[in-house]
Amino acid sequence: xxxxxxxxxxxxxxxxxELAITRLVASYGPLVDAGSADEVAGIWAExxxxxxxxxxxxxxxxxxxxxxxxxxxxxxxxxxxxxxxxAHVTLDGDDxxxxxxxxxxxxxxxxxxxxxxxxxxxxxxxLTEGWRVVHRTTxxxxxxxxxxxxxxxxx
Amino acid sequence: xxxxxxxxxxxxxxxxxELAITRLVASYGPLVDAGSADEVAGIWAExxxxxxxxxxxxxxxxxxxxxxxxxxxxxxxxxxxxxxxxAHVTLDGDDxxxxxxxxxxxxxxxxxxxxxxxxxxxxxxxLTEGWRVVHRTTxxxxxxxxxxxxxxxxx
Amino acid sequence: xxxxxxxxxxxxxxxxxELAITRLVASYGPLVDAGSADEVAGIWAExxxxxxxxxxxxxxxxxxxxxxxxxxxxxxxxxxxxxxxxAHVTLDGDDxxxxxxxxxxxxxxxxxxxxxxxxxxxxxxxLTEGWRVVHRTTxxxxxxxxxxxxxxxxx
Numbered sequence: 001x002x003x004x005x006x007x008x009x010x011x012x013x014x015x016x017x018e019l020a021i022t023r024l025v026a027s028y029g030p031l032v033d034a035g036s037a038d039e040v041a042g043i044w045a046e047x048x049x050x051x052x053x054x055x056x057x058x059x060x061x062x063x064x065x066x067x068x069x070x071x072x073x074x075x076x077x078x079x080x081x082x083x084x085x086x087a088h089v090t091l092d093g094d095d096x097x098x099x100x101x102x103x104x105x106x107x108x109x110x111x112x113x114x115x116x117x118x119x120x121x122x123x124x125x126x127l128t129e130g131w132r133v134v135h136r137t138t139x140x141x142x143x144x145x146x147x148x149x150x151x152x153x154x155x
Numbered sequence: 156x157x158x159x160x161x162x163x164x165x166x167x168x169x170x171x172x173e174l175a176i177t178r179l180v181a182s183y184g185p186l187v188d189a190g191s192a193d194e195v196a197g198i199w200a201e202x203x204x205x206x207x208x209x210x211x212x213x214x215x216x217x218x219x220x221x222x223x224x225x226x227x228x229x230x231x232x233x234x235x236x237x238x239x240x241x242a243h244v245t246l247d248g249d250d251x252x253x254x255x256x257x258x259x260x261x262x263x264x265x266x267x268x269x270x271x272x273x274x275x276x277x278x279x280x281x282l283t284e285g286w287r288v289v290h291r292t293t294x295x296x297x298x299x300x301x302x303x304x305x306x307x308x309x310x
Numbered sequence: 311x312x313x314x315x316x317x318x319x320x321x322x323x324x325x326x327x328e329l330a331i332t333r334l335v336a337s338y339g340p341l342v343d344a345g346s347a348d349e350v351a352g353i354w355a356e357x358x359x360x361x362x363x364x365x366x367x368x369x370x371x372x373x374x375x376x377x378x379x380x381x382x383x384x385x386x387x388x389x390x391x392x393x394x395x396x397a398h399v400t401l402d403g404d405d406x407x408x409x410x411x412x413x414x415x416x417x418x419x420x421x422x423x424x425x426x427x428x429x430x431x432x433x434x435x436x437l438t439e440g441w442r443v444v445h446r447t448t449x450x451x452x453x454x455x456x457x458x459x460x461x462x463x464x465x
Contacts, residue, residue: 181464
């Protein structure tokens with residue numbers, strides 16, 4: 001009985017971990033398009049990194065500043081969707097990897113256009129406050145080998 | 156032992172609730188693009204509402220009529236995808252909120268185009284027949300503050 | 311006590327099955343865009359089929375050959391995203407159905423465009439090595455009744 005209970009607890013923990021990570025990744029697009037700087041920054045660990053084509057953020061504060069930047073504020077004032085697909089999660093104890101593709105759709109003068117398709121690779125860690133992103137890399141799917149290697153993490 | 160069992164049951168219930176809601180939201184796009192009026196209407200509670208830019212449906216019957224409307228039938232006869240992203244679910248007992256972004260992609264004369272990016276906010280309730288939508292609000296992501304506020308619910 | 315444990319085990323198994331299938335489907339887009347032929351082929355059963363508009367693959371080897379084909383290699387060398395939405399899963403013991411919509415986004419000369427919206431219907435089976443696809447059908451959402459019928463499986 002004790003053994004079966006312990007096995008159930010371990011299996012349920014893995015399920016909860018996977019769901020917590022898919023929820024965290026699913027919150028990024030809506031929150032960044034809402035302009036919710038505190039909440040977006042809170043997806044990362046205090047010293048978490050976000051490396052996105054020529055912009056390498058190295059802390060929660062850097063991510064917070066990105067959301068409040070003129071560039072991002074201009075984007076959301078005009079209308080945009082950072083549309084992330086369902087994350088593929090691989091658990092490894094207190095570490096995890098999540099991989100998904102993304103589209104950036106932008107509104108301008110009454111029309112919507114896909115401005116970029118991207119490859120996203122997240123490394124996450126279980127902290128006392130829950131799962132947080134320690135490193136995210138995003139690259140445009142423009143045929144580069146680097147972008148394709150990020151996607152290969154979904155195995 | 157009893158305590159551990161009860162704790163497991165409560166945790167598993169939350170997991171099942173979250174999955175039931177993500178499944179319900181994930182069924183909307185396929186079913187509405189299939190033109191399955193009964194099944195789309197069945198996503199809502201009997202008196203559930205769907206408020207989408209100038210069209211405020213106030214019952215399952217209203218949602219059913221929307222699927223059968225000339226406007227929607229014309230859309231699916233030409234080809235379209237109401238493409239919803241992964242829902243971010245927040246549970247609160249027998250109530251829940253789900254937030255996701257969406258794209259409307261339309262086929263015309265051999266070409267596919269993004270016609271709209273949208274913000275979606277669902278309020279759901281656990282009824283005897285399962286989780287159902289009691290209120291959905293959808294707004295175009297055209298820079299309006301209203302659309303951004305809907306997305307901010309994904310925290 | 312024994313009864314409650316057994317009930318928990320059965321419920322948890324269903325949750326794990328649903329998550330395993332959503333993970334499997336979520337891996338297709340990233341892996342096919344990465345060009346990971348072995349891993350993409352491994353999503354299917356040995357004699358699994360993939361029927362996609364005029365191309366009917368009838369084995370893991372056929373799927374492997376598709377990933378390595380000139381057509382697909384040209385596509386990923388230029389940049390593309392096979393962007394699948396969240397899968398709606400229906401379990402039936404050791405069989406399951408998953409339905410989702412998809413977008414094919416292609417990069418060319420610095421611009422990204424939606425080239426196709428598709429309807430996807432997967433039949434899966436639990437094998438000794440885990441859940442695998444036994445039959446996938448994909449059709450363009452160009453208004454055809456066949457594509458709409460595939461989506462109607464998300465009920």
